[in-house]
Amino acid sequence: MKAVGIIFSNIHDNNVPELARIRTLGSIPFGGRYRLIDFPLSNMVNSGIDTVGIITKNNYQSLMDHVGSGKDWDLARKDGGVILLPPYGELNNNTLYNTRLEALKGITNFLFRADEDYVVMTDCDAVLRINYAEILEYHVRNHADITLVYKKRKAAPGELNETTFDLGKNNRIIGVNYKKELGSEEENIFTNIFIMKRTLLQNIVMDSISHNKNHFMAEVIASNLKSLNIYGYEHKGFYAGISSFQAYYDSNLALLDEKNRHELFGDRSVFTKIRDSAPTKYGNSSLIKNSFIADGCEIYGEVENSIIFRNVKVGRGTKIKNSIVMQDTVLGENCTIDCIVVDKNVTITDRKTLSGSSNHPFYLGKGIMI
Amino acid sequence: MIRKKKCVAMLLAGGQGSRLFALTNNIAKPAVSFGGKYRIIDFPLSNCVNSGIDTVGVLTQYQPLVLNDYIGNGQPWDLDRSFGGVHILSPYQGKTSSDWYKGTANAIYQNIHFIKQFNPDFVLILSGDHIYKMNYSQMINYHILNNADCTIAAINVKKEDASRFGILNTKDDGTIYEFEEKPKNPKSTLASMGIYVFSAEKLYKYLEEDNLDASSC
Numbered sequence: 001m002k003a004v005g006i007i008f009s010n011i012h013d014n015n016v017p018e019l020a021r022i023r024t025l026g027s028i029p030f031g032g033r034y035r036l037i038d039f040p041l042s043n044m045v046n047s048g049i050d051t052v053g054i055i056t057k058n059n060y061q062s063l064m065d066h067v068g069s070g071k072d073w074d075l076a077r078k079d080g081g082v083i084l085l086p087p088y089g090e091l092n093n094n095t096l097y098n099t100r101l102e103a104l105k106g107i108t109n110f111l112f113r114a115d116e117d118y119v120v121m122t123d124c125d126a127v128l129r130i131n132y133a134e135i136l137e138y139h140v141r142n143h144a145d146i147t148l149v150y151k152k153r154k155a156a157p158g159e160l161n162e163t164t165f166d167l168g169k170n171n172r173i174i175g176v177n178y179k180k181e182l183g184s185e186e187e188n189i190f191t192n193i194f195i196m197k198r199t200l201l202q203n204i205v206m207d208s209i210s211h212n213k214n215h216f217m218a219e220v221i222a223s224n225l226k227s228l229n230i231y232g233y234e235h236k237g238f239y240a241g242i243s244s245f246q247a248y249y250d251s252n253l254a255l256l257d258e259k260n261r262h263e264l265f266g267d268r269s270v271f272t273k274i275r276d277s278a279p280t281k282y283g284n285s286s287l288i289k290n291s292f293i294a295d296g297c298e299i300y301g302e303v304e305n306s307i308i309f310r311n312v313k314v315g316r317g318t319k320i321k322n323s324i325v326m327q328d329t330v331l332g333e334n335c336t337i338d339c340i341v342v343d344k345n346v347t348i349t350d351r352k353t354l355s356g357s358s359n360h361p362f363y364l365g366k367g368i369m370i
Numbered sequence: 371m372i373r374k375k376k377c378v379a380m381l382l383a384g385g386q387g388s389r390l391f392a393l394t395n396n397i398a399k400p401a402v403s404f405g406g407k408y409r410i411i412d413f414p415l416s417n418c419v420n421s422g423i424d425t426v427g428v429l430t431q432y433q434p435l436v437l438n439d440y441i442g443n444g445q446p447w448d449l450d451r452s453f454g455g456v457h458i459l460s461p462y463q464g465k466t467s468s469d470w471y472k473g474t475a476n477a478i479y480q481n482i483h484f485i486k487q488f489n490p491d492f493v494l495i496l497s498g499d500h501i502y503k504m505n506y507s508q509m510i511n512y513h514i515l516n517n518a519d520c521t522i523a524a525i526n527v528k529k530e531d532a533s534r535f536g537i538l539n540t541k542d543d544g545t546i547y548e549f550e551e552k553p554k555n556p557k558s559t560l561a562s563m564g565i566y567v568f569s570a571e572k573l574y575k576y577l578e579e580d581n582l583d584a585s586s587c
């Protein structure tokens with residue numbers, strides 16, 4: 001596939017301030033053994049894209065640690081592969097970018113040096129499986145200048161406003177409602193995935209530098225609906241948008257549904273950093289119902305409707321329900337947790353009872369001891 | 371969506387290269403040094419990578435140590451892929467038969483499982499002892515355009531040299547109607563380069579038939 005990929009790893013950090021305080025949105029753990037960036041990265045690799053630039057802003061140590069050389073995604077390449085693009089400050093103007101367009105202004109070199117014809121841009125806030133090669137075919141067939149991927153859906157709980165599209169004939173986008181307040185009906189909600197010619201993106205970026213434009217959706221897309229052929233592409237499979245902490249919690253647990261699990265993983269690989277931990281040990285006293293459990297765990301208690309990451313230890317008599325427990329966390333004996341998101345490296349000592357509610361899950365920060 | 375490759379290349383690198391005498395006393399012909407910093411196999415391997423083919427089987431047999439060592443995991447050619455990449459295919463012991471490679475067709479036949487695991491549309495067969503630059507993707511496009519079962523790359527040689535080569539006699543549209551190995555009185559000067567594109571299903575069919583034919587090698 002003749003396209004270069006660009007992934008924005010930071011752009012929706014504010015959606016989940018709890019989890020993104022110490023990391024980028026892209027490096028938030030998800031689904032037992034993944035991080036959010038694994039989904040766009042794997043989609044790109046599976047679509048035949050082998051040059052991917054990852055735009056970062058701050059707190060990207062965890063992201064660098066996760067992506068490494070790119071070998072786990074088969075992106076450790078002689079030519080291309082994965083390239084981390086840290087923020088780029090002018091000599092006398094040492095401020096960080098704030099918008100997508102400003103971020104793109106900082107990577108003009110990357111854009112000009114690539115020799116692929118097309119660009120696929122995506123954020124890390126959407127967990128989905130999508131074949132960019134198919135979208136590119138659709139893009140070329142429509143003689144489109146820009147193709148934007150949308151999902152027809154209702155607002156998720158806690159999701160207040162999103163960019164939505166009004167569609168005309170053949171899915172041409174005739175109206176953009178920027179940060180529209182969502183009601184109870186279905187809307188064509190943008191998934192933050194763009195496809196266009198690389199030269200077009202270059203022109204957009206150069207033009208916005210000379211005209212001091214800073215907003216991609218408002219100043220490039222919405223104001224050019226007539227002069228550019230901008231089409232929408234409907235994504236039909238599983239989609240989980242990480243638009244809030246509640247949405248993060250719900251989308252994790254949504255994976256336990258067989259249909260969602262199949263649509264997201266199916267017969268294609270989702271690549272992630274390999275940790276080579278030992279197989280999970282289930283003790284005699286353990287009881288597991290409807291859960292994802294990654295490798296390296298030791299489980300002696302009961303786990304129900306939960307996502308357990310790698311190397312988690314669950315003591316005898318401990319009950320975990322409707323919870324997300326990230327890697328290296330240790331739960332002692334006879335604890336009960338219900339509707340809790342436990343970050344990495346947390347220690348919960350014996351006989352503690354913690355409970356949130358399914359419409360208001362509780363969060364335990366990285367490394368704390370209870 | 372099942373993972374597949376459009377094209378798998380099979381690079382024949384097992385020949386003894388007896389005409390190079392001392393140069394191939396201890397190493398296979400494709401591993402012979404050439405042009406200051408290369409070995410012969412660099413040329414077909416690089417052609418593959420530059421043509422967008424990232425799955426290559428290298429068939430070795432004669433004195434393979436240096437060649438295997440040189441190819442290693444394929445990283446210098448960006449062929450250390452997790453799906454695809456370069457694979458050394460040496461003759462092996464099987465449950466029912468164990469054989470050296472008896473000619474090129476047999477060598478490909480013995481590794482048919484290697485090809486099939488990538489589920490390719492086309493199989494490109496190359497020699498490891500040629501020095502040239504070629505874009506195989508153009509040849510594959512030509513193959514598709516003609517709806518061909520097999521396409522053979524050819525080069526025009528001088529009339530007086532033609533009797534040293536395998537000569538392809540073609541119709542006006544390029545269809546081959548006759549192949550003459552080292553003809554005394556060549557009808558054309560179009561010499562086969564030993565580079566073949568096959569539609570995978572046809573290749574499987576004919577290799578399996580050929581294997582039953584004891585007279586063929």
